[in-house]
Amino acid sequence: MFVRATKHRSLLFLTLLSAVTFAVIKRLLSxxxxxxENHETKLFLHRYSSxxxxxxxxxxxxxxxxxxxxISPSEIVKPLSLREYVTKPLSYDETVFRQASxxxxxxxxxxxxxxNQAAERQMxxxxxEKQFPNVEKSSSNDFNISNICRGRSLFFLHQHLSGxxxxxxxxxxxxxxxxxxxxxxxxxxxxxxxxxxxxxxFLGQGILRYFLPFSICSAYMYHRNISEIxxxxxxxxxxxxxxxxxxxxxxxxxxxxxxxxxxxxxKLDYHHVxxxxxxxxxxxxxxxxxxxxxxxxxxxxxxxxxPGNAENVTIGDWIHRNKPDAFSSDLLPNRGKYVLTWKxxxxxxxxxxxxxxxxxxxxxxxxxxxxxxxxxxxSNFLIDKYSLPKTKTVDPFDDLAGLYIRRxxxxxxxxxxxxxxxxxxxxxxxxxxxDEENQRKTKFKSIxxxxxxxxxxxxxxxxxNPQSKGxxxxxxxxxxxxxxxxxxxxxxxxxxxxxxxNGFDQFLVSMRFLIxxxxxxxxxxxxxxxxxxxxxxxxxxxxxxHIQSFTFAKNAPDSL
Numbered sequence: 001m002f003v004r005a006t007k008h009r010s011l012l013f014l015t016l017l018s019a020v021t022f023a024v025i026k027r028l029l030s031x032x033x034x035x036x037e038n039h040e041t042k043l044f045l046h047r048y049s050s051x052x053x054x055x056x057x058x059x060x061x062x063x064x065x066x067x068x069x070x071i072s073p074s075e076i077v078k079p080l081s082l083r084e085y086v087t088k089p090l091s092y093d094e095t096v097f098r099q100a101s102x103x104x105x106x107x108x109x110x111x112x113x114x115x116n117q118a119a120e121r122q123m124x125x126x127x128x129e130k131q132f133p134n135v136e137k138s139s140s141n142d143f144n145i146s147n148i149c150r151g152r153s154l155f156f157l158h159q160h161l162s163g164x165x166x167x168x169x170x171x172x173x174x175x176x177x178x179x180x181x182x183x184x185x186x187x188x189x190x191x192x193x194x195x196x197x198x199x200x201x202f203l204g205q206g207i208l209r210y211f212l213p214f215s216i217c218s219a220y221m222y223h224r225n226i227s228e229i230x231x232x233x234x235x236x237x238x239x240x241x242x243x244x245x246x247x248x249x250x251x252x253x254x255x256x257x258x259x260x261x262x263x264x265x266x267k268l269d270y271h272h273v274x275x276x277x278x279x280x281x282x283x284x285x286x287x288x289x290x291x292x293x294x295x296x297x298x299x300x301x302x303x304x305x306x307p308g309n310a311e312n313v314t315i316g317d318w319i320h321r322n323k324p325d326a327f328s329s330d331l332l333p334n335r336g337k338y339v340l341t342w343k344x345x346x347x348x349x350x351x352x353x354x355x356x357x358x359x360x361x362x363x364x365x366x367x368x369x370x371x372x373x374x375x376x377x378x379s380n381f382l383i384d385k386y387s388l389p390k391t392k393t394v395d396p397f398d399d400l401a402g403l404y405i406r407r408x409x410x411x412x413x414x415x416x417x418x419x420x421x422x423x424x425x426x427x428x429x430x431x432x433x434x435d436e437e438n439q440r441k442t443k444f445k446s447i448x449x450x451x452x453x454x455x456x457x458x459x460x461x462x463x464x465n466p467q468s469k470g471x472x473x474x475x476x477x478x479x480x481x482x483x484x485x486x487x488x489x490x491x492x493x494x495x496x497x498x499x500x501x502n503g504f505d506q507f508l509v510s511m512r513f514l515i516x517x518x519x520x521x522x523x524x525x526x527x528x529x530x531x532x533x534x535x536x537x538x539x540x541x542x543x544x545x546h547i548q549s550f551t552f553a554k555n556a557p558d559s560l
Contacts, residue, residue: 087282092309098543103279105346106305107313112549113349114542119279123354126275131184131215148184149217149229151257155183156233158263159190159206164504165528167207172355173324176270176348177242177262181252182289184215186233189222200504210367210508214359233259245269245330253290266326270351271344272296272333280304280347297333304343313342324352353539361536363508370490370505371512378486382446385484397517400486401436401444403429403460404514404523404530408452414526416558424524426459427475429556432522434479436554440520446484448518450510461485475560488513515540524555 103119160170178185189205213219239261382396491506523530534553
């Protein structure tokens with residue numbers, strides 16, 4: 001009898017959930033946020049119209065619209081004679097830098113890398129021109145993708161054979177090498193091999209299916225009617241392997257019909273690519289992709305600044321917040337004897353942040369839609385619980401914080417585990433939140449939890465329950481009592497299981513929820529996920545004054 005009753009209740013729950021989900025999607029798609037008439041949407045849908053684009057995310061692209069960072073007006077596409085150049089060095093003034101109409105990079109007084117809106121706008125526009133050439137000028141009738149995605153036009157990057165966000169960060173690190181050439185960067189597909197990753201990765205493409213296409217050729221590489229693109233980029237007969245930085249420079253403008261291909265992730269130089277001079281030189285130059293190394297590496301006259309207009313800056317603690325996994329070891333200038341300068345580090349960090357924004361700051365539309373459904377669920381919960389008015393001026397997530405607790409199979413990479421042979425107590429993460437509350441003089445009533453350990457989720461829910469009889473972790477119990485513990489209710493389980501690798505979509509939904517709605521999140525950058533999370537948050541928000549790379553995301557302390 002009990003089993004039968006349970007089945008009926010489950011069926012009723014699924015029916016109700018389906019009805020609610022349909023209503024939420026209908027509401028979302030009819031809202032102004034999903035207005036199909038805005039300019040960015042028209043241009044975006046034009047790029048991927050049903051006349052010539054068929055992929056696993058095709059239907060979702062037609063259902064969903066949102067601001068796309070790849071669509072951006074640009075000064076860089078104007079003739080050089082129309083662009084503004086300020087030939088004299090500027091005095092260090094962050095307000096002046098931010099308001100300038102031409103690109104500027106600088107280190108702030110906390111040694112975070114900063115850039116103004118002109119630099120971001122023009123860099124994203126450059127990436128759009130490079131990765132999606134001539135798309136806006138083409139119609140679905142005369143658009144010939146095969147002519148664009150020829151071997152001589154492509155730079156093929158091999159996807160790293162590792163975990164999900166290790167692959168993401170490796171792609172961000174390796175894409176810079178493609179900027180020595182006018183070629184379109186294409187990331188190859190490579191299936192997940194750890195655990196049961198192939199359960200979610202049923203197409204064997206690794207991370208590709210979880211993001212918007214990285215280029216127009218990426219979008220068509222698995223098209224059922226254009227098989228030659230995949231054949232060109234994946235067959236070794238059509239590839240010229242790039243092994244050294246010198247190869248980037250010498251073969252960047254080759255007109256032969258061979259795809260350039262690279263398996264290097266951190267070795268090759270990306271600090272002297274032409275876009276650096278096009279954006280930041282104070283004087284107009286005739287730099288081209290084929291310009292000499294001596295010209296490309298001359299950075300004596302550019303708009304990159306440090307506090308006090310210092311010319312020599314010690315590379316100290318600041319780089320741990322902005323650095324790649326490894327710095328380039330095969331440098332182009334001076335036959336490899338060149339030493340990277342602080343300006344090179346600043347420019348390299350700027351590139352990383354721009355790649356994060358351009359390629360990975362938004363997931364595939366199905367994930368973005370689900371994130372909004374999850375937000376609708378919890379916003380209604382908080383509105384009903386606290387009798388909040390349903391107006392645009394009241395944000396139910398205004399006092400929401402986040403916890404990201406990574407355990408699972410990451411003990412070999414966790415610094416606390418290395419020292420103590422155990423995981424950080426949950427209380428340490430809670431202390432990070434409490435310390436931030438004391439600094440801000442506020443309290444986070446709700447905490448969204450993202451974890452890969454089911455016992456962590458169960459413990460947090462128990463600690464927040466004022467009726468709990470438990471006695472473990474007294475600090476966490478004291479400070480979590482009566483708080484709302486939120487999580488991804490759409491996931492097949494309350495946390496992501498790293499040993500079975502099921503639910504990549506919902507894992508990303510949880511992360512996107514935190515990025516969008518959390519006012520502050522505690523985790524640890526021992527995890528690539530949290531490192532990526534922090535970079536996305538900072539890249540999206542650094543235009544606001546008083547925002548640092550650690551303002552919205554901090555590491556959990558190692559003690560109380």
